[in-house]
Amino acid sequence: MPVAVDADGNITNEVDATTEAVFKNSFTRRLDPANYATGVIEVPLMMTGEGVTKISGSVSKVNIDLKRIMARFDVENDKQKSNLTIQKITLKRGRSNGALWGSKRTVVPEADFDTSAHLTDYTTIDFTTKAGANRGIVESVFYAYPNLDSDQAYLTVEGTYKSPVTSNDEPVIYNIDLAETPEGTDVAKFINLKPNSRYRLKIMDVTKSHIFATFEVVDWTSGGGIDVKPQNDAPVFDPATAFANTKDGVDNAHLPKNLNALNPDATTYDYEVQEENGNFKIRFAATGKVRAEKHPLVQTRAGEDSWMDWGTVTSEEIDGVWYTEFSVNYSQAVGASPVQVNFINDAASFDPALWTTINFYGPKQVPLFFEAKNIPVPASPGNEVDVTVDEMAGTNNSKAPKVTLYRIENSYVYINVEGGEGIAVQTPLSGVTAKKVKTEGRIHTYKIYISDAKATTVSGKITFENSGDPSKTTEMTVTIKDAGMKFESDGTVDPSVKITPSVADADGYQTGAEVKIDLAAFAGKNYKFKVYSPIAPQAGDIPTLSCPDLTINSGTHEWAADEPYTDYTIQPTGGEVSKEAWTKLTFKNPLALTDSLVVAPALAVQMKKDFTKPVYSVGTTTASWSTFNTGLASSATEIEMYRVNGSVVTVSVECSGEEIEFSAPTGMSVTRIGVTDEYTVAVTDTASLLNKKEADLVVYNKEAKKTEGNATTRQATIKLKMKDSAITWKMTGNAGGAATATGDAIEFKIDAANPNYTPIKIEVTGYAGSTITVNLPASNSWLKTSGLVPSEITTTGTAEEIKILEEETGTGSDNATIVITNAITGGPDKTITITKGTK
Numbered sequence: 001m002p003v004a005v006d007a008d009g010n011i012t013n014e015v016d017a018t019t020e021a022v023f024k025n026s027f028t029r030r031l032d033p034a035n036y037a038t039g040v041i042e043v044p045l046m047m048t049g050e051g052v053t054k055i056s057g058s059v060s061k062v063n064i065d066l067k068r069i070m071a072r073f074d075v076e077n078d079k080q081k082s083n084l085t086i087q088k089i090t091l092k093r094g095r096s097n098g099a100l101w102g103s104k105r106t107v108v109p110e111a112d113f114d115t116s117a118h119l120t121d122y123t124t125i126d127f128t129t130k131a132g133a134n135r136g137i138v139e140s141v142f143y144a145y146p147n148l149d150s151d152q153a154y155l156t157v158e159g160t161y162k163s164p165v166t167s168n169d170e171p172v173i174y175n176i177d178l179a180e181t182p183e184g185t186d187v188a189k190f191i192n193l194k195p196n197s198r199y200r201l202k203i204m205d206v207t208k209s210h211i212f213a214t215f216e217v218v219d220w221t222s223g224g225g226i227d228v229k230p231q232n233d234a235p236v237f238d239p240a241t242a243f244a245n246t247k248d249g250v251d252n253a254h255l256p257k258n259l260n261a262l263n264p265d266a267t268t269y270d271y272e273v274q275e276e277n278g279n280f281k282i283r284f285a286a287t288g289k290v291r292a293e294k295h296p297l298v299q300t301r302a303g304e305d306s307w308m309d310w311g312t313v314t315s316e317e318i319d320g321v322w323y324t325e326f327s328v329n330y331s332q333a334v335g336a337s338p339v340q341v342n343f344i345n346d347a348a349s350f351d352p353a354l355w356t357t358i359n360f361y362g363p364k365q366v367p368l369f370f371e372a373k374n375i376p377v378p379a380s381p382g383n384e385v386d387v388t389v390d391e392m393a394g395t396n397n398s399k400a401p402k403v404t405l406y407r408i409e410n411s412y413v414y415i416n417v418e419g420g421e422g423i424a425v426q427t428p429l430s431g432v433t434a435k436k437v438k439t440e441g442r443i444h445t446y447k448i449y450i451s452d453a454k455a456t457t458v459s460g461k462i463t464f465e466n467s468g469d470p471s472k473t474t475e476m477t478v479t480i481k482d483a484g485m486k487f488e489s490d491g492t493v494d495p496s497v498k499i500t501p502s503v504a505d506a507d508g509y510q511t512g513a514e515v516k517i518d519l520a521a522f523a524g525k526n527y528k529f530k531v532y533s534p535i536a537p538q539a540g541d542i543p544t545l546s547c548p549d550l551t552i553n554s555g556t557h558e559w560a561a562d563e564p565y566t567d568y569t570i571q572p573t574g575g576e577v578s579k580e581a582w583t584k585l586t587f588k589n590p591l592a593l594t595d596s597l598v599v600a601p602a603l604a605v606q607m608k609k610d611f612t613k614p615v616y617s618v619g620t621t622t623a624s625w626s627t628f629n630t631g632l633a634s635s636a637t638e639i640e641m642y643r644v645n646g647s648v649v650t651v652s653v654e655c656s657g658e659e660i661e662f663s664a665p666t667g668m669s670v671t672r673i674g675v676t677d678e679y680t681v682a683v684t685d686t687a688s689l690l691n692k693k694e695a696d697l698v699v700y701n702k703e704a705k706k707t708e709g710n711a712t713t714r715q716a717t718i719k720l721k722m723k724d725s726a727i728t729w730k731m732t733g734n735a736g737g738a739a740t741a742t743g744d745a746i747e748f749k750i751d752a753a754n755p756n757y758t759p760i761k762i763e764v765t766g767y768a769g770s771t772i773t774v775n776l777p778a779s780n781s782w783l784k785t786s787g788l789v790p791s792e793i794t795t796t797g798t799a800e801e802i803k804i805l806e807e808e809t810g811t812g813s814d815n816a817t818i819v820i821t822n823a824i825t826g827g828p829d830k831t832i833t834i835t836k837g838t839k
Contacts, residue, residue: 025103028069028145030096031120039123041070041143048100067196069098070143072220075127077203079134079162080440084206085169086134088158091122091144092175098145098195105148119151127159137200137352149190153178155201161208167437174211176201196220233348235284235324235356237269244281255280256360269358276363279329284356288347289315290324297338297359297441304337308360322347335365335418337442367423367464367474369401372414372445374438379413380598382406382483382535382591387415401476403448405432406483406534406591407456407507410598412449415476418442421468428463429478431456448478453507456480483534483591484509485603490528490567496521498610498713505601512604515570519549520612520656522572528555530565531587531603537566541588547607548578552585570607577656582607611704612656614716619650619678628767628824631796632723639681642767643692643722644826647683651718653699661702665695665720681720695720727770727820727830733761735806738839744830748806749837750782755808759786762818762832763799768792769823772800780812782836793820804834 004013028046033039045068053062079085096118099105108116122142130138147153155176160169178199179188193199200216243255256273260266273280284290292313296304308330315324343356369387372378379385386402405411414437417423423444425434431452438445450456459479466472487510489499500514517527533541536559545552545568555567585607589600618634619625626648632640634649641649653660654677662670664681667688671680681697683689697718704714731741736758739748748760764772770793776783786803793800802818818832 024101026100027103028097028100030117031122033120033123040125041145045070045143046098046100050101068220069100069195070145071193071195072139072143072198073141074137074139074198074200075141075203076137076200077134078136080438082203082206083162083438084134084159084172084203084211085162086127086157086159086203088124088156089127089141090124090156090158091142091153092156093119093147093151093153094122095145095147095151095193096120102195105146107148107150110150110152113152144193146195147193149192152190153193157211161206162438163208167435170208172208176211176213178215180215191215233287233345233354235286235290235343235345237284237343237356237358239269242283244283254278259361269356270361271358272361272363273330273333274363276334277331278333279327281325281327282358283323283325284343285321285323286345286347288322288345290322290343290345292326292341292343294339294341297340305339307332307336307362308339308341330360330362333362335368336362337418338362364421364466364469364472366399366472367466368398368418369474369476370398370416370418370443372416374416374440374445375414377593378415380406380411380591380593382481383411383413385413385415399474401474402479403476404479404481405448405450405456406481406600407450407453408483408591408598408600409451409453410449411453411483411591411600412447412598414445414447417444417446417464419444419464419466419468421466424465424467424470426463426465429456429460432460432462432478432480434462434464448476453483481534482509483507483589483600485534485587485589485601486510486532486565487513487603487605488530488532488565490530494522494525494527496525496610496613497527502604507601509601510603511601512606514606514608516608516610517550517570517572518610518613519572519577520615520654523574525572527570528567529570529605530557530567531605532565533559533587533590533603534564535590537587537590541590542566543585543587545585547583547585548580549573549582549609550607577609582609611701611708611714612658613714614653614655614660614699614701616699616716616718617652617654619652619680621650621673621676621678621680624648624650624673624678624680626825628725628827633721636718638719638721640721640723641681641683642725642824642827643683643686643689644725644824645683645686646826647725647824649681649720650678651681651697652678653716655701659702661700661705663698663700665689665692665697668695668697668720670697689722692722694722725767725822725824725827727764727766727822727828729762729764729820729830729832731760732763732801733759733803735760738806745833745835747835747837748783748804749839750806751839756806759803759805760834762802762804764793764802764818764820764830765797765799766793766820766830767823767827768794768796771821771823772802773819773821774802774804775817775819777810777812777814777816779814780810781814781816782807782810782812783816783834784810793823 006012031039047066047068049064049066051062051064077084077086093113106118108118113119125142127133130141132138157174157176159172161172162169177188177190179190181188197217198220202214202216204214205212239258254274256271259270259272292310294305308328310326310328312327313324315322338359338361340357340359348354371385371387383406384404387398403413419442427434431450433449433451435447436444437447462476462478464474464476493499496518498516502510502512505511549572551571551573553569555569557567559566585605587603589602591600592598617636618639622630629641629647629649634640639649641647664670667683667685669682669684673680697720699716701714731739731746735748735756738756739746739760746760772790772792774785774789784805784807786805789802790800813836816834820830822829
């Protein structure tokens with residue numbers, strides 16, 4: 001309440017009037033975020049100050065420094081560099097009012113943050129309405145009352161983030177604590193906002209999930225942020241009269257060209273010099289002398305503003321106006337990065353808003369190419385970019401870029417293309433796309449990638465044009481390489497190993513192979529194979545080399561560009577066969593980059609235990625053999641046996657304990673001997689084997705035949721050589737022509753008047769032990785034997801000779817017989833009949 005006095009000057013409300021102590025503890029009205037008019041601090045801003053002076057006479061002078069009771073926030077963000085476009089900013093847990101004279105503020109416990117009247121969320125600021133938003137520094141974005149560090153205040157920044165991978169603008173929200181990290185520690189602490197201070201939020205780096213920023217704190221003493229500025233504080237630039245040609249003073253063809261001459265709405269001064277080397281003069285008027293500062297319009301490489309400089313600078317004052325003239329020199333300007341020159345009035349406040357800025361460009365050039373060092377992963381594995389400049393070799397691949405891409409979906413490289421006027425792309429290469437993902441000034445970042453691997457079959461070129469002059473072009477050579485892996489046997493493959501390559505995938509690449517091993521036949525052997533890959537495999541690309549029943553080791557060959565493979569050796573471990581399933585060895589393609597959707601075809605080598613191939617050998621259970629078969633030839637591939645019912649031999653079959661099945665010839669049977677690996681093979685029907693000299697006994701791996709129809713590779717055959725059991729004979733002497741043999745009969749013609757003393761000779765052949773019996777007529781025999789008559793066939797296959805003579809005194813005519821009884825059980829006997837005839 002103000003002080004009231006009477007006519008004499010006496011205070012009449014001393015009790016109710018506001019005292020100095022109460023006045024010094026005054027605060028502003030609280031902000032009301034629900035009402036925009038009272039939810040933000042707006043200009044004019046409250047300032048306070050105090051001073052003490054001694055009253056002397058009728059006039060006294062007092063010096064009072066006025067200071068603002070609030071803090072100011074500026075924001076620095078360049079969306080071209082950060083990829084962040086800020087749309088809204090809100091101060092959270094700010095103080096709702098401010099002290100006029102610096103009174104102590106009330107500490108708010110953390111538990112009361114959401115309910116205390118001392119704290120409030122300020123009204124959200126629409127950042128997009130601010131002049132220069134997201135193009136650099138924006139001053140006086142909002143004002144805030146001083147606070148305490150215990151308030152834990154923070155800013156909420158809302159906007160969009162342009163993904164460098166997809167080029168899409170994605171909505172984001174970041175919370176930025178009002179905090180500092182003291183030197184020597186990595187722990188951030190909240191700060192006090194101080195009155196009459198400026199806080200500049202500088203956006204440094206942004207990802208979709210994180211923001212990195214700094215706060216710069218400076219005393220609020222300069223005039224920065226003022227919208228109304230003294231007239232003519234900025235140097236005056238008149239495009240019509242500012243330039244003078246230093247060559248002949250007349251020919252305007254040598255003067256910089258105004259790039260905005262046809263654009264009256266242009267907000268910047270942009271000029272292009274017309275030669276590679278030259279100079280010109282430029283003149284400014286101002287309230288004081290003018291100086292100049294330069295820097296690259298967009299910094300992409302060191303020294304990019306070195307092509308332009310100025311020598312002599314002259315200033316003169318005419319009628320209170322200072323005129324400053326700069327002699328500007330430039331060299332190697334073609335395609336040079338643009339230079340931004342700030343012309344500054346030394347007599348004006350050091351406020352960038354009071355500078356006159358001109359951007360100078362070199363003559364247009366073909367697009368130039370550089371490595372995309374602004375991209376964290378500039379190429380998927382294996383792909384290459386060649387933009388090297390080799391002055392010694394006289395090559396400049398920044399003007400003849402080369403790109404190598406492996407032929408898989410989304411295989412990519414990033415490359416920077418310099419072109420101040422913009423870039424147009426012609427892509428005649430099927431299946432390859434060139435997509436611009438970001439622009440920073442005159443630098444355009446392109447992603448060159450395989451968009452259709454099936455359509456990408458040959459190498460080719462992509463043309464990049466300068467949008468400002470389509471005749472300025474640069475061709476990029478794109479080399480396409482196969483991305484597949486390959487499996488290959490190393491050396492001769494043992495028959496115990498069978499290799500089946502996989503069917504090619506949609507892009508024509510081999511995806512693996514099956515290695516099927518017959519463990520029984522593989523014993524003591526090894527198998528070597530190679531895995532080819534497009535680039536050198538890393539440790540994580542090679543699978544764990546383990547498999548039941550096998551030992552798999554890496555070889556000694558290291559991957560090399562001219563021999564792009566690694567080698568491996570497989571050996572059996574020996575011992576009892578495991579019942580575990582065998583392993584699939586998946587060799588990863590080193591070109592794969594899963595977080596970028598670059599999926600390269602891997603190589604899967606399926607190790608598979610093959611069904612054992614049966615192996616024959618001659619049976620050792622000789623007691624089961626027919627006696628007459630024991631002396632015949634036998635081996636693992638052939639066995640001789642007599643073709644007679646009951647004729648038996650044995651065979652042994654090894655199949656690693658796997659079940660087998662026989663296919664026996666008609667007329668024969670196979671029977672297992674107990675639980676052994678031996679089997680009897682017997683003739684059961686001789687009639688079915690007539691005229692057969694041999695028969696095949698085939699044994700199969702039963703499971704292989706059933707599941708795979710594998711009737712050829714998982715079988716074995718032994719040939720049964722059939723021997724005839726019959727007794728054979730022939731007449732080798734015909735008694736001087738008196739004897740004639742027909743079938744198993746001999747007619748012996750006798751002339752009683754002329755006795756015949758020449759014998760009949762008969763040779764008998766058969767199985768050893770077959771008995772020979774000669775039956776002559778019992779009375780008056782007209783025949784007799786000559787010499788020793790054999791009683792049996794002593795050697796199989798060797799003939800025994802029997803001689804029969806005429807008995808000249810015999811008068812009988814009964815037949816004689818020679819009977820050979822077959823020693824082969826079931827074998828046919830033989831009877832030879834001799835009848836008497838007359839001459």
